[in-house]
Amino acid sequence: MDLDFLSPLSEDLLKEIAGFGEHSLGNSIKKHTLEEGLPDLETVQVAVVGVRENRLGDEIDFFDFIEVRKAFYSLYPGNWDVTIADLGDIEKGETVEDTYFALQTLVAQLVKKDVIPMILGGSQDLVYAQYRAYDTLDQMVNLVNIDSRFDLGDAESPINNRSYISKIVVNQPYNLFNYSNLGYQTYFNSQDEIELMDRLFFDAYRLGELSNNFKLVEPVMRDANMVAVDLAAVSAASSGARDIASPNGFDGKEICALARYAGISDKVSSFGIYEYDNIKYGNLGGMLMAQIMWYFAEGVNYRTNENTISARKEFIKYQVPIDDEVLVFYKSPVSGRWWIEIPFLPHIDTKLKRSTLLPCSEEDYLEACNQVIPERWYKAKRKNEV
8 A cells, every 4th residue: 555645653752652551552552653654554444644734724823633542542452353554644735635445445445455444634624535535435335424514515605614515415426325414413504505405305313312212323423434423523512522512412321332332334445524623622532532542443343244145145134005006124143233225226227226224223122113204214315216
């Protein structure tokens, strides 16, 4: 892999890590160093990379991920069999587009090698580069964004950290199948944006809705290919954020649970945490980010690989007639998780080339038995038709 745009970890950081406990992550993670170069990725499952780009967000003169890495390396792994590498940082390019190209190149190469990039970001417009990495992977993309805002913006205006989703939707090639927002707060989003999300058949879950029923998260994450976290979705009390920050948001336990769900998902092939800067978040924010990373890695360890053809042969099939439809559900005898089939429509120019399974919950199946069509199935079917 030609990744000469990555800068190695600093010598000062490496010296500090050396003093951590013998069994800490700092002494088990493979590292990109000036002396030894990039680590071999042959057995690596998760690769950490920092992207020091924030020109299209709340730009500050200097920021880095040293506090995040110190906190992460000081932690101890669980009972894992996950190999992690730290590839260092992508520095600001001469232009923002240069930084995008470097991140896009890196993510594409890692995903092709079945290595999950865990991106530590500056401004969240970097999600656009994370998404564009899938251009060469020949697949439709389901994007899940953990954010208090939709970040749709105006497709006609220049991209920034609040308007990158509109660019994902309208710019070719069209790879996006679904966009899901977890944790939006209504007062941060215009009614026009809320209505647009509905017209596009995208999924959106209010913060209060998830706080009351956190199980709603699991099927959404199970269907994701890429996940992005905006640290501003976390309450200021949990993140330690100063200056412009919200008193409401996910607490520390909830954001870590979301990261674990993302890690457990067999389909998630890239994960990014954005809008970090060391001045705004301080030591508490650095430790929060480290724990989000820890929970994502733990989730990866507990994947069940139920997306394989052999695993699906063991699924139990249920058919539920509703009006003129017959909904087909599947249940895994191993994990107890549920899916619902989205049928292939050969008579139209469909985005799906074959029937596909949409993750759902047991509640969706029980509601279908009571003649209620699951909303996520309806939206996925409509997206397939338009």
